[in-house]
Amino acid sequence: MEEKKEDNLDLRQRKTRRQLTQALVELMEERPFQELSVTDICRRAMVHRTTFYAHFNDKQELLHYLLTQLERECIAVCVPTDADSPRQFFLTAARNALAFFKERKALYRACLESGTDTETRLLEDAAAGELCLRLSQPPFRDALPGVDPRIAARFYVGAMLSLLRWWLASPDPVPEEVLLSHLDRFIPHS
């Protein structure tokens, strides 16, 4: 709703946003997002309901806001700082992502079960953007001649995230190393 820089917001606004997101996180650990009402969230956050509507149009928008922050954290954590090939870059990112989500399984599950899986969509766009950027810049620029970096980025990010979703949702998941070794195998060396 608000499109401001987020940092130069009024102190009061940042405070209520923190209270609301915090309340949402707490409540999502108790019961599925679907069953939460705006009234519930406001009660928990000790924020007046009209104030909620001054910030977000509905509860999904609050969730979206929360997940955008999470996504930023994910990108920051997972993108490798050093890699000598696109292949290496991607494999390291995949390994990092696996670790990142393994520790956030609870929140992740809660979001998936909420029906609106905005998380992976947000993440997909952000990650594909990041990878695409790398593929079209100096270090890796000429490593893949004739390949559209946007297509390559979407392809591999989509593959990885789909695998990740499946792995996180599986009641009896394949061992992590098996997953990684398959990834290693599916990605060409050139």
Added chain:
Amino acid sequence: MEEKKEDNLDLRQRKTRRQLTQALVELMEERPFQELSVTDICRRAMVHRTTFYAHFNDKQELLHYLLTQLERECIAVCVPTDADSPRQFFLTAARNALAFFKERKALYRACLESGTDTETRLLEDAAAGELCLRLSQPPFRDALPGVDPRIAARFYVGAMLSLLRWWLASPDPVPEEVLLSHLDRFIPHS
């Protein structure tokens, strides 16, 4: 909600379900799903609101119902009947899927913009299941030694669908042949 065989439902039930789904399709072409109320849908469908709740718990459940039907159609249309290798199988399926969604862009967009992109999630599960099944049965069973078919299926289906989403959402999409030639390149020959 109802888990019956769908065919042997009471005539009256099938009728109201058709009316409701039809009304939803119509309304989604007028404005985003989010802005539709159960009351709206019932008014358009000429079905009493309490009857709606006898069939579905909320409007997302109706959407889910609609998309499940669409997904069945998609699988039926896209899965190749003949293919002599996993590689060939997948490439043909991808080509078919591209054509299928190109003709349903409007509905697809409407669903994506609705916030709940249950469509692609449903489709991902169904398609991955289908591919996995093929990869673990006679014709292709031994084509990929040492590969877990579930992992391979998720990987390639995820890649394809992510690309598809990007392609459909792009205001100025890459030519279809370019997309397909990249796919051809990204999938190993073995």
Added chain:
DNA sequence: CAAGATAAAATACAAATGTCGATTAGACGG
């Protein structure tokens, strides 16, 4: 076709949603 089953409609209700305008409290700059 008639009897019994059951889905749809009608009515009513408590709770939640989304939006007002008016008032109070707090943040920020000079």
Added chain:
DNA sequence: CCGTCTAATCGACATTTGTATTTTATCTTG
């Protein structure tokens, strides 16, 4: 520190949601 600006609160309101109960209409089966 004080004046101004603006966010948060309050109270109220029309609408929507989800459910329960009763009545009416329609399908199915023998």
